[in-house]
Amino acid sequence: MKKLPLLILLIGLTIRSMNAQQALTREPQLISPEIHKDKSVTFRLNAPKASTVTITGGWMNSVGVTRPSAEMKRGEDGIWTYTTDVLSPEFYSYSYVVDGMKTVDPANAYVIRDVANVSNAFIIDGGYADLYKVTEVPHGTVSRRWYSSPGNNKVRRVTIYTPPGYENSKANFPVLYLLHGIGGDEEAWMGLGRASQILDNLIAQGKTKPMILVMTNGNVSQEAAPGEGSEGFTKPSFMLPQTMDGKFEETFGYILKFVEGNYRVKATKESRAIAGLSMGGYHTCYISQNYPNTFDYMGLFSPALNNKPEDHSESPAYQNLKEKLVIQKRNGYKLYWIAVGKSDFPILLSGIQDFRNQLDGIGMKYDFLETDGSHTWANWRKYLTEFSQKIFK
Amino acid sequence: MKKLPLLILLIGLTIRSMNAQQALTREPQLISPEIHKDKSVTFRLNAPKASTVTITGGWMNSVGVTRPSAEMKRGEDGIWTYTTDVLSPEFYSYSYVVDGMKTVDPANAYVIRDVANVSNAFIIDGGYADLYKVTEVPHGTVSRRWYSSPGNNKVRRVTIYTPPGYENSKANFPVLYLLHGIGGDEEAWMGLGRASQILDNLIAQGKTKPMILVMTNGNVSQEAAPGEGSEGFTKPSFMLPQTMDGKFEETFGYILKFVEGNYRVKATKESRAIAGLSMGGYHTCYISQNYPNTFDYMGLFSPALNNKPEDHSESPAYQNLKEKLVIQKRNGYKLYWIAVGKSDFPILLSGIQDFRNQLDGIGMKYDFLETDGSHTWANWRKYLTEFSQKIFK
Numbered sequence: 210m211k212k213l214p215l216l217i218l219l220i221g222l223t224i225r226s227m228n229a230q231q232a233l234t235r236e237p238q239l240i241s242p243e244i245h246k247d248k249s250v251t252f253r254l255n256a257p258k259a260s261t262v263t264i265t266g267g268w269m270n271s272v273g274v275t276r277p278s279a280e281m282k283r284g285e286d287g288i289w290t291y292t293t294d295v296l297s298p299e300f301y302s303y304s305y306v307v308d309g310m311k312t313v314d315p316a317n318a319y320v321i322r323d324v325a326n327v328s329n330a331f332i333i334d335g336g337y338a339d340l341y342k343v344t345e346v347p348h349g350t351v352s353r354r355w356y357s358s359p360g361n362n363k364v365r366r367v368t369i370y371t372p373p374g375y376e377n378s379k380a381n382f383p384v385l386y387l388l389h390g391i392g393g394d395e396e397a398w399m400g401l402g403r404a405s406q407i408l409d410n411l412i413a414q415g416k417t418k419p420m421i422l423v424m425t426n427g428n429v430s431q432e433a434a435p436g437e438g439s440e441g442f443t444k445p446s447f448m449l450p451q452t453m454d455g456k457f458e459e460t461f462g463y464i465l466k467f468v469e470g471n472y473r474v475k476a477t478k479e480s481r482a483i484a485g486l487s488m489g490g491y492h493t494c495y496i497s498q499n500y501p502n503t504f505d506y507m508g509l510f511s512p513a514l515n516n517k518p519e520d521h522s523e524s525p526a527y528q529n530l531k532e533k534l535v536i537q538k539r540n541g542y543k544l545y546w547i548a549v550g551k552s553d554f555p556i557l558l559s560g561i562q563d564f565r566n567q568l569d570g571i572g573m574k575y576d577f578l579e580t581d582g583s584h585t586w587a588n589w590r591k592y593l594t595e596f597s598q599k600i601f602k
Numbered sequence: 603m604k605k606l607p608l609l610i611l612l613i614g615l616t617i618r619s620m621n622a623q624q625a626l627t628r629e630p631q632l633i634s635p636e637i638h639k640d641k642s643v644t645f646r647l648n649a650p651k652a653s654t655v656t657i658t659g660g661w662m663n664s665v666g667v668t669r670p671s672a673e674m675k676r677g678e679d680g681i682w683t684y685t686t687d688v689l690s691p692e693f694y695s696y697s698y699v700v701d702g703m704k705t706v707d708p709a710n711a712y713v714i715r716d717v718a719n720v721s722n723a724f725i726i727d728g729g730y731a732d733l734y735k736v737t738e739v740p741h742g743t744v745s746r747r748w749y750s751s752p753g754n755n756k757v758r759r760v761t762i763y764t765p766p767g768y769e770n771s772k773a774n775f776p777v778l779y780l781l782h783g784i785g786g787d788e789e790a791w792m793g794l795g796r797a798s799q800i801l802d803n804l805i806a807q808g809k810t811k812p813m814i815l816v817m818t819n820g821n822v823s824q825e826a827a828p829g830e831g832s833e834g835f836t837k838p839s840f841m842l843p844q845t846m847d848g849k850f851e852e853t854f855g856y857i858l859k860f861v862e863g864n865y866r867v868k869a870t871k872e873s874r875a876i877a878g879l880s881m882g883g884y885h886t887c888y889i890s891q892n893y894p895n896t897f898d899y900m901g902l903f904s905p906a907l908n909n910k911p912e913d914h915s916e917s918p919a920y921q922n923l924k925e926k927l928v929i930q931k932r933n934g935y936k937l938y939w940i941a942v943g944k945s946d947f948p949i950l951l952s953g954i955q956d957f958r959n960q961l962d963g964i965g966m967k968y969d970f971l972e973t974d975g976s977h978t979w980a981n982w983r984k985y986l987t988e989f990s991q992k993i994f995k
Contacts, residue, residue, distance in 0.1 A: 319835040345832060355740075442724050
């Protein structure tokens with residue numbers, strides 16, 4: 210490329226300075242995060258007036274409630290730095306706290322919203338993490354579509370992944386309905402979940418069948434993620450109303466109807482799977498009971514089964530649950546898969562144990578995977594990786 | 603809804619605290635921005651240790667290079683506040699600067715990345731701004747797809763809006779190719795551009811013909827936006843290589859081929875339009891010259907025509923430009939539309955004036971709209987609103 214004329218650069222710089230509130234000089238660009246060859250990582254933040262800056266990230270093990278953080282060190286130039294130990298392969302999110310205020314890394318253009326928090330991310334190569342990267346394999350298409358849900362008096366947004374080649378094929382595909390956790394929405398599995406990358410890579414490796422992913426919004430009081438629905442830009446409260454009251458289960462049929470009426474799917478039990486994390490595991494449990502003979506594959510990822518829905522909601526979806534479970538067992542299915550990290554919340558672990566006792570009590574078969582780790586996206590990405598290889602085969 | 607059991611709330615709070623690094627107590631949620639009935643807006647930020655906090659937002663008129671900012675005021679509780687005057691209707695972005703460091707509003711869940719900066723947004727109702735809202739009208743589908751671009755040795759990502767009803771129709775649709783500015787990418791028109799909302803609303807009002815929008819990535823050294831391509835999460839430099847060197851124009855044929863081979867389009871000149879902002883206006887100018895008899899509608903929004911590509915690139919796309927313009931005139935077209943804000947950069951205004959002189963010199967007709975304002979998304983949203991109503995009719 211020849212040298213660009215000054216005029217272009219000048220406009221460039223000017224626009225940049227408008228956006229970034231910087232002076233009309235090209236500052237040296239701060240590199241953060243910098244991933245070193247040994248897989249340690251250095252973070253940098255220009256905050257000359259701050260008195261304390263800490264960093265928190267997915268490589269710091271959560272112990273109980275609070276994820277630890279580390280202090281960054283101020284250099285004479287006002288740039289705070291922190292270097293990790295050698296990190297294991299993973300897709301890591303992180304953020305800074307500057308004098309008590311959480312902030313993203315201005316040097317990292319990739320931001321992900323999860324629930325109502327925004328963080329940055331980076332990937333350390335290797336192992337599972339190679340599946341979370343965009344690699345040179347055929348890519349599926351990710352669409353945001355709207356479906357009619359008269360049971361909620363709403364048109365609602367849904368995120369749909371179709372596998373590579375879907376558009377130029379006449380084949381019908383199986384469908385995995387993939388549900389988010391509390392406070393999440395139809396964007397969650399695309400952001401920290403890396404679901405489209407996981408599927409692209411596993412399909413290319415021949416390990417996972419080409420399938421459609423349907424990522425719903427399980428908060429039926431919302432049309433869509435913040436800013437994407439007519440509710441506007443209001444920050445959702447952590448726990449939305451109508452989140453675990455049965456309405457999502459009651460109205461799930463509209464999603465099935467939409468997907469099966471609008472995509473080339475195999476509309477049979479053996480070609481339908483449903484899975485979800487935390488609250489989405491709870492939803493998976495009750496949707497699969499309430500839509501008999503609909504799903505052959507259930508995936509409960511760190512499911513929030515400590516909740517006893519029959520105690521707090523009169524929804525028809527939560528009536529006669531014991532009988533429904535027996536019917537689900539009698540109807541048969543190919544896989545009932547429960548996974549959880551052994552350091553998850555004790556209340557959640559005991560909820561899962563109670564549910565397993567209930568399954569054992571009626572002789573209902575399930576696979577149980579206990580992993581390291583706790584209630585984290587690191588686990589949920591792994592569980593999707595594992596579960597997606599077990600279904601439609 | 604019945605009261606949720608304590609267990610659920612406890613898990614809720616715990617997960618929330620993990621994400622937000624907060625203690626296990628439910629803090630009162632800070633409301634920011636708060637839009638008052640008179641359309642003034644109050645912003646709040648909890649930053650007890652900061653010594654100065656400023657806010658900058660789209661309602662502050664840029665004068666020349668630097669957008670002004672306003673100081674926020676610290677309350678005794680450590681919460682900084684700022685209240686605007688009554689604001690005119692608009693989709694506004696804003697951000698804070700805390701002790702010299704730019705940050706987003708932790709109380710606003712909606713973040714938009716533009717170029718390599720992240721900001722928050724809100725809407726003041728009325729006028730054009732009502733078109734930028736998600737309203738109760740049928741919604742189109744927005745897909746991220748990948749197309750093969752052998753001329754760039756890449757598979758590249760493109761954002762495609764199909765109008766409401768596209769999937770359940772057998773009709774063919776016209777296509778508007780909609781290009782971003784310098785440093786932007788295939789996400790730009792969906793974020794600050796609000797293109798899908800504008801089209802949904804105008805189509806519902808019968809003012810704009812149902813059409814497909816094709817939003818490309820004009821930086822041919824990129825596969826995709828940060829984090830969405832195999833380049834990973836690196837923050838792009840402000841001006842990428844191969845951004846205005848002719849390669850995008852040379853390889854635009856792969857995009858046309860992909861769209862016309864994969865969507866139900868009217869593949870005729872009268873059903874093809876191309877438009878773009880700033881660098882995208884430059885691209886529009888040269889693509890429309892290099893693909894003769896391809897487009898009947900050209901939209902140059904604040905185009906960066908000050909650049910003289912023939913002076914700095916040997917690309918075939920930039921050879922014989924005068925002759926190509928004469929051929930474009932001779933071939934005929936329905937609309938050549940140029941719009942710019944009268945407070946735009948002088949260098950850009952004079953580039954446009956030179957180009958108009960050239961058009962006048964060869965008797966090539968065009969429509970010219972001069973508006974208030976400068977080089978801003980506020981103008982580009984309006985220009986899309988206007989231009990989309992003029993095409994395919």
